[in-house]
Amino acid sequence: MIHEKNLIVNKTARYYTLSELTEKTKTVWIVFHGYGQLAKDFLAEFNILENDSNFVIAPEALNKFYLRGFTGKIGAAWMTKDDRENEINDYVQMTNKIFESVKESVQLDKLKTNVLGFSQGSQTAVRWLDKYRHKINKLILWGGSFPRDCDYKNDYWSSIKSQIVIGNSDKFISDEMLEKEKLYLKSQNIQHSIINFDGGHELDNKTLIKISNTFLP
Numbered sequence: 001m002i003h004e005k006n007l008i009v010n011k012t013a014r015y016y017t018l019s020e021l022t023e024k025t026k027t028v029w030i031v032f033h034g035y036g037q038l039a040k041d042f043l044a045e046f047n048i049l050e051n052d053s054n055f056v057i058a059p060e061a062l063n064k065f066y067l068r069g070f071t072g073k074i075g076a077a078w079m080t081k082d083d084r085e086n087e088i089n090d091y092v093q094m095t096n097k098i099f100e101s102v103k104e105s106v107q108l109d110k111l112k113t114n115v116l117g118f119s120q121g122s123q124t125a126v127r128w129l130d131k132y133r134h135k136i137n138k139l140i141l142w143g144g145s146f147p148r149d150c151d152y153k154n155d156y157w158s159s160i161k162s163q164i165v166i167g168n169s170d171k172f173i174s175d176e177m178l179e180k181e182k183l184y185l186k187s188q189n190i191q192h193s194i195i196n197f198d199g200g201h202e203l204d205n206k207t208l209i210k211i212s213n214t215f216l217p
Contacts, residue, residue: 006086011062013094016043018056021105026053027112027137027212030099032121033058034143036067036075042118045203049212057102059095061124063087078124092128099134109135114212116140118203119172123147129160138163140211143170143201145181152188162192163211167199 016039021028029049033042039060046056061076079087102108113136117125122144129136130150142165146152164181166173185192197207 011090013060013062013098014039015057015059015098016040017058018043018046019050019052019054021055021102022052024052025055025106025111027055027114028102028106028108029054029056029114029116030095030125031056031058031115032078032095032117032124033060033076034119034121035077037118038064038074038076046208048205048209054212057098059091059098062090062094078120088127091124092131095124095128096132099132112137114138114140116142117144118142119144119201126150130157136160138211138214140165142203143167143173146185146188146190148184152190157188157190160191162190163214164192164194165207165211166194166196167201167204168196169199170201172201 019025029046031042031046033039039058043056043058046058049056061078063079064074064076067073067075078091113134115125115129115136115138117123117140119142122141123146125139125141126146127150129139133156139160139162141162164185166178182194195207195211197204
């Protein structure tokens with residue numbers, strides 16, 4: 001008879017940052033890449049936000065693989081359906097260690113904190129927030145959705161302002177899927193606004209700038 005066993009081991013996690021964390025910093029961004037991406041490449045999409053006011057942190061998923069065959073370009077994934085609960089626990093703990101290290105060097109209560117998840121990274125971002133309940137100013141889910149395994153009917157989630165960003169030609173999000181997501185958000189009393197842009201399953205500079213300049217009280 002086969003028995004599954006688990007043990008915890010040390011693993012080196014990787015993350016990247018953009019800009020410097022100084023007394024001029026006004027907003028800290030934590031951004032989560034999508035399936036098959038690497039954090040460094042994803043972070044390059046945020047170069048448009050690089051200035052003294054923004055400090056951007058991009059954690060990288062712990063699971064890496066060759067995107068095609070056995071060589072060439074490498075990507076990463078936050079989780080698969082196999083050993084799901086342990087993988088979720090691993091990445092939310094990793095993200096929180098990164099975030100706590102930032103908190104040690106700056107008083108975050110004096111800064112704005114924005115969290116952005118792209119595609120698969122959307123659910124990663126939400127699960128991290130759901131477990132650790134950090135105070136943030138804005139949650140942006142770009143080309144992604146809220147995971148169904150969290151309980152949103154509580155004081156924490158009622159205080160979160162969320163923006164759902166969707167490309168008009170996103171091949172991974174059909175009109176039917178969007179309508180189901182809207183119904184789910186309504187059923188969970190999740191405060192949100194939906195932003196559309198002309199594009200597909202990708203970040204868009206103009207929309208990103210617009211979001212970064214939008215203040216949510």
